[in-house]
Amino acid sequence: MNTLRVAGGQVLRPDGHVTESDVLVDRDAGTIVAVGDDTAAGRTEGDGEAGTSADERPDADEVLDADGSLVIPGLVNAHTHVAMTLLRGYADDKPLDPWLREDIWPAEAELTPDDVEAGAELGALEMIRSGTTAFADMYFAMDRVADVVDRAGLRARLGHGVVTVGKDDADARADIEESLAIATELDGAADGRIRTAFMPHSLTTVGEEFLREGVAAARESGVPIHLHANETTDEVDPIVDERGERPIAYAAAIDALGPDDFFAHGVHLDASEIDRLADAGTAIVHCPASNMKLASGMAPVQRLREAGVTVALGTDGAASNNDLDVFDEMRDAAMLGKLAADDAAAVPAEAVVEMATAGGSEALGLPGGRIEPGAAADLAVVDLDAPHLTPVHDPVSHLAYATRGSDVRHTVCDGTVLMRDREVLTLDADAVQERAAAAASDLVDRVGDAA
Numbered sequence: 001m002n003t004l005r006v007a008g009g010q011v012l013r014p015d016g017h018v019t020e021s022d023v024l025v026d027r028d029a030g031t032i033v034a035v036g037d038d039t040a041a042g043r044t045e046g047d048g049e050a051g052t053s054a055d056e057r058p059d060a061d062e063v064l065d066a067d068g069s070l071v072i073p074g075l076v077n078a079h080t081h082v083a084m085t086l087l088r089g090y091a092d093d094k095p096l097d098p099w100l101r102e103d104i105w106p107a108e109a110e111l112t113p114d115d116v117e118a119g120a121e122l123g124a125l126e127m128i129r130s131g132t133t134a135f136a137d138m139y140f141a142m143d144r145v146a147d148v149v150d151r152a153g154l155r156a157r158l159g160h161g162v163v164t165v166g167k168d169d170a171d172a173r174a175d176i177e178e179s180l181a182i183a184t185e186l187d188g189a190a191d192g193r194i195r196t197a198f199m200p201h202s203l204t205t206v207g208e209e210f211l212r213e214g215v216a217a218a219r220e221s222g223v224p225i226h227l228h229a230n231e232t233t234d235e236v237d238p239i240v241d242e243r244g245e246r247p248i249a250y251a252a253a254i255d256a257l258g259p260d261d262f263f264a265h266g267v268h269l270d271a272s273e274i275d276r277l278a279d280a281g282t283a284i285v286h287c288p289a290s291n292m293k294l295a296s297g298m299a300p301v302q303r304l305r306e307a308g309v310t311v312a313l314g315t316d317g318a319a320s321n322n323d324l325d326v327f328d329e330m331r332d333a334a335m336l337g338k339l340a341a342d343d344a345a346a347v348p349a350e351a352v353v354e355m356a357t358a359g360g361s362e363a364l365g366l367p368g369g370r371i372e373p374g375a376a377a378d379l380a381v382v383d384l385d386a387p388h389l390t391p392v393h394d395p396v397s398h399l400a401y402a403t404r405g406s407d408v409r410h411t412v413c414d415g416t417v418l419m420r421d422r423e424v425l426t427l428d429a430d431a432v433q434e435r436a437a438a439a440a441s442d443l444v445d446r447v448g449d450a451a
């Protein structure tokens with residue numbers, strides 16, 4: 001067996017407890033084979049090594065030193081538009097609708113596939129650096145994004161975002177076809193690390209007949225559905241006015257509410273919608289930073305979780321966040337969840353850590369999210385040796401409230417080390433940053449010329 005040992009750290013186990021353990025990984029299979037309790041005998045279960053220091057354990061083909069560190073499942077960013085890193089800080093301080101129409105969509109109209117690739121590379125770099133190993137992406141030029149995911153070594157669920165409002169029937173249909181085609185073509189790419197979804201942008205930006213057609217085709221090929229739902233009152237009210245039903249009821253009526261589907265935001269949900277989501281098994285991806293920045297509102301996270309809805313976390317695009325750091329998202333989710341519930345006990349530390357790990361994997365239907373034998377070897381190793389992480393009364397508290405993405409020292413996905421001692425191995429960090437900055441500056445020039 002070709003092995004990787006993550007040695008000498010404290011490990012976050014699926015039950016939320018932390019133990020001093022090594023994690024042994026089968027690099028070829030990309031899975032965890034053993035998690036040892038470094039108890040009196042100092043042995044690693046299933047591996048039989050004595051409790052010696054990392055350097056003295058020659059049995060593994062590769063060793064990652066996790067001394068003084070916390071080993072956690074790689075984080076899951078369950079909703080983003082990763083190439084929007086190019087638009088980070090481009091347009092701020094506006095509500096969703098004018099922000100999209102006046103600033104973002106005109107800029108995206110000038111984006112080339114090369115730009116999308118440059119932005120996706122920058123996003124991949126940022127995610128690896130901050131311990132994220134899996135993400136869901138809704139954008140365009142997705143073949144380029146898939147290529148970046150493959151090279152970067154990440155895991156992803158990818159889809160082409162469809163918008164039909166303002167388009168004639170032929171263009172609208174072409175956008176739907178593109179999303180369905182991409183979902184078929186890219187599924188299983190990057191040695192199976194890439195899965196796909198049909199991704200209509202939202203229930204208001206895609207017309208009903210197109211939604212029905214696309215969803216029916218997606219169901220036929222077994223492809224899950226991802227869309228923005230109940231993000232703002234501007235989006236909910238017209239559906240209620242025109243149809244006399246809430247958005248989640250509408251989603252159910254067009255067969256878009258299934259157990260493998262995952263909806264972003266879910267800010268403005270009433271009790272009947274929460275029940276419907278729970279009954280259908282559709283997950284909600286909570287994006288607290290984006291919801292605060294665009295003043296969209298506060299998602300009822302505590303109520304969703306109590307109802308049994310799977311809740312994951314997403315950053316949304318870097319233009320509405322403005323970073324891809326899931327540690328920030330955990331803290332924001334906890335803070336905002338308490339404020340929304342008017343209860344400091346709501347959305348506690350364990351809940352946000354679960355949402356960022358197992359909840360994310362479950363929502364996306366991707367492996368990972370748990371450190372246990374047989375699970376995918378997707379890991380982040382957090383360096384606890386920092387003033388803002390001292391002392392360590394409770395590591396889970398630190399993950400939710402004090403850790404930053406820059407505290408991650410190693411990142412592993414599918415058994416491959418993507419970052420070792422803060423050096424990203426799969427991407428040339430300097431080149432990626434330079435290329436993205438140049439692409440963004442050219443883009444702004446082109447948008448200016450087009451205006």
Ligand SMILES: N[C@@H](CCSC[C@H]1O[C@@H](n2cnc3c(=O)[nH]cnc32)[C@H](O)[C@@H]1O)C(=O)O
Pocket residue numbers: 081096100104105108138139140160161162163175201228231290316317320
């Ligand atoms: N094929 C579509 C592309 C849609 S991709 C997904 C879209 O979601 C947009 N987006 C980013 N953040 C948000 C958000 O918070 N809510 C709704 N849309 C967003 C993003 O800018 C992008 O235009 C077209 O022809 O325009």
Ligand SMILES: [Zn+2]
Pocket residue numbers: 079080081228264316317
């Ligand atoms: Zn979004």
